[in-house]
Amino acid sequence: MPRALLSVTDKTGLADFAAGLVEVGYELISTGGTLRHLRDAGLPALGIEEVTGFPEMLDGRVKTLHPKVHGGLLGRTDLPEHAAAMAEHDIQPIDLVCVNLYRFEEAAAKGLPEAETVEQIDIGGPSMLRSAAKNYERVAVVTDAEQYDDVLAKLKAGGLSVDDRRILAASAFATTAAYDAAIAGWFVEQTADADADEEAGETADDAAFPARLSPSFEKRTDLPYGENPHQRAAFFVEPHPGPETLAAAEQLHGKGLSYNNLLDLDAARALIREFDAPACAVLKHTNPCGCAEHEDPVTAFQRAYAGDPVSAFGSIIAVNRPVTAALAEAICETAGFVEALLAPGFDDDALDLLTSRPVWKKNVRLMSLPGLLDAAPVTTDLRRVSGGLLVQDRDEAAVDPAEWECKTDRQPTAAERADLIFAQRVVKHLKSNAICYVKDRQLVGAGAGQMSRLDSAKIAAEKADGRAAGGACGSDAFFPFRDGVDAAAAAGVTAIVQPGGSKRDDEAIAAANEHGLAMLFTGRRHFRH
Template identity: 85%
Template sequence: MPRALLSVTDKTGLSAFAAGLAEVGYELISTGGTLKHLQDAGLPAIGIEQVTGFPEMLDGRVKTLHPKVHGGLLGRTDLPEHAAAMAEHGIEPIDLVCVNLYRFEETAAKGLPEAETVEQIDIGGPSMLRSAAKNYERVAVVTSVDQYDGVLAKLKAGGLSTGDRRDLAAAAFATTASYDAAIAGWFADLPASEDTSEATAADKEPSPFPNRFAPLFLKRGDLPYGENPHQPAAFYTDSSPGPESLAAAEQLHGKGLSYNNLLDLDAARALIREFDAPACAVLKHTNPCGCAEHEDAVAAFERAYAGDPVSAFGSIIAVNRRVNRELAEAICATAGFVESLLAPGFDEDALALLTSKPVWKKNVRLMSLPGLLEPAEIMTDLRRVSGGLLAQHRDEAAVDPSMWECKTERQPTEAERADLIFAQRVVKHLKSNAICYVNDRQLVGAGAGQMSRLDSAKIAAEKAGDRAQGGACGSDAFFPFRDGVDAVAATGVTAIVQPGGSKRDDESVAAANEHGVAMLFTGRRHFRH
């Protein structure tokens, strides 16, 4: 009689799976709560102690760590020496293992005391999975409720093939790898222990990044293609994505998301989170081409879209207020072809209107993210380079005007200060070198991704035209020469916000004074490569 060892935390569907195994002739062995669950269901399961001859001990830390378990999993019955050793020590083969692990990640996410979290580090479970997976030519290893029906169907149809067991083994090793990665990440985030060595102060400076980095992501699904049609692509999510993250968004309508859609949506999500007042952002290729805030959400949308309606074709739109009927009507009346619309939610009548618009009826992706404006923990951005990985904290620091210094003879007016704050919030989301012009909290011109800041200023001026008159300019980094300030002032802008820090800051300040422009230094650069 083949034997199956079942020990699971998630007992969803377990009784039906175990009953199916018993039906095709498996003897059921189990542990702890899993055993009780099976016996309560009337299934003829026996306890692990009847196999090992030892009781569960050390508060359940030791249950399956025994030669009669791992010998039963690892033994190759096709090898005479293995068969002889198993017979000598009374080890019977175990032919199937069904294990899902302690809920470590859920426990760690709750921020419970360290000792309590440590108890959720599964030892026996991963050990059994690895033993069974290593011996996949004989042993089947089941790690997910999603596998139950498929495994049972094949067992009832004549059995699992070697290829089937190999696929199950691959899933098992992926499970233990991701589980260990989560544990390693938790340990890396623990406060540093006291260092009693005679290291220098510099040596003691804590790093926010571990020496060994094992990121954990779960595959959400394959994408139609990557940035271009010849590039395969997939979407992976954090194991526990935050409610404000793109991974938490729900698609309510439209065709499937593409790689570029997801990049644009995340950029739109990051920008719209900058604003407390009703606001709208319009993005193309991750760069804002329109943005506005206003006390009225409809006005915010209309002003954002009017910022650059030509570039808005095929754009991503994000709003930081729930879409009601009035806002939906304004969007339908104004916006042409749009790739996606992101909002904290949609009223039913608004959703019905948006999905009935002819040009949007099948294609436009409506994305609901209720947690859009919720606080977020510090996120780590990862970017691959050949042979390695770059990691940094995401640039999500809030704009703090209280830290700014006015360097010019003229101070900004209250209206100019409001525009400068708005400009700073927008420019940090444009690709470097970045310049933006705003007027009355409306983005009227943006220059991004240029090799020269002067070129960015000129492109933004061309976009803005006369609308820059009396407005404000934001720069993501300092002006290396005064020619940039001269170019900005030529548009009629009356206030500039920039980080400062150039060797020629004095020349830029002098240029601003000559033009009667107020200029503030933030002390913080916002490069976006």
């Protein structure tokens, strides 16, 4: 009689799966709460101590770590010496293992005390998975309730093939790898926190990133293609993503999301989080082409879209207030082709309106993210390069005008200061070299992704088309020459915010004074490559 060992934390569908195993002739072995669950369902099952002859002990820390378990999993019955050893020590083969692991990631995400989190580190489960997966030519290993139906169907149809068991083994090793990566990451965080608490803080910087990095993500969905049709693509999510992340967004309507849609939506999400007052952002290819802040969300949208309506064709729109019927009406009347709309929520009347208009009816993706403005922990950016991975803290530092320093003879007016703050929030989300022109908290011109800052200033001026007069200029990095300041003055701006730090800062300041501009230094660069 074949044997199946079942020991799971998530008992969804387990009773039916176990009943199916009994139906095809398996003897069941189980542990702890899983054993009680099976017996409560009326299923015959041996307790693990009946197999090992050894009681569960140390508060359950030791129950399956025994030769009669791992010998039963690892033994190759096709090898005479293995068969002889198993017979000598009364080790019976175990032919199927069904294990899912303690919920360590949930415990870590909840911020439980360290001792409680450590108790959620599963030892026996991963060990059984690895033993069974290594011996996949004989042993089937099941790690997810979603596998139950397929495994049962194949067992009832004559059995699992070696290829079937190899696929299950790959899933098992992926499961244990992700689990170990989560545990390793948590220990690194605890070590970094402890170092940061030390008075001297001598090792805090060194501990910011571990010596070895094993990120773990789970595939949510395959995508039609990548940036271009010839590239494959998929969307993977991190364990327990925060409520403010793109992974937490719910699609309420529209076509499936593409790779580029997801990139643009995340860029829109990051920008709109900069604003406390009602605001709207319009993005194209991850760059803001329109953005505005206004006490009235409808006006904020109208001003944002008017910033560059030509570029807004095929854009992503994000707002930081729930979409009302009035806002939905304004969007339908003003916007042409839009790829997606992201908001903290949608009123029922707004949803009815947006999904009934012919131009929006089938295609436009409506994305609800209730936690859009929730506070977020410091996170990291991961970017592949050939042969490696670049890791850095995300550039999520809040704009703090209190740290800025005026370097010119003239101080900015209150209106100019409001525009400078707005410009700084926008420019950090444009690709370098980045220049933006702002008037009355409306983006009127943007230059991004150019090899020369002067070119970006000229492009922004062309986009502004005279609307920057009396407004502000934001620059993501310092002006290497005074020509960028001259170009901004020619566009009509009267105030500039930039990081400073160039060896020619004096020339830029002198140029600003010549033009009668106010210029503030932030001391913080915002390159975005």
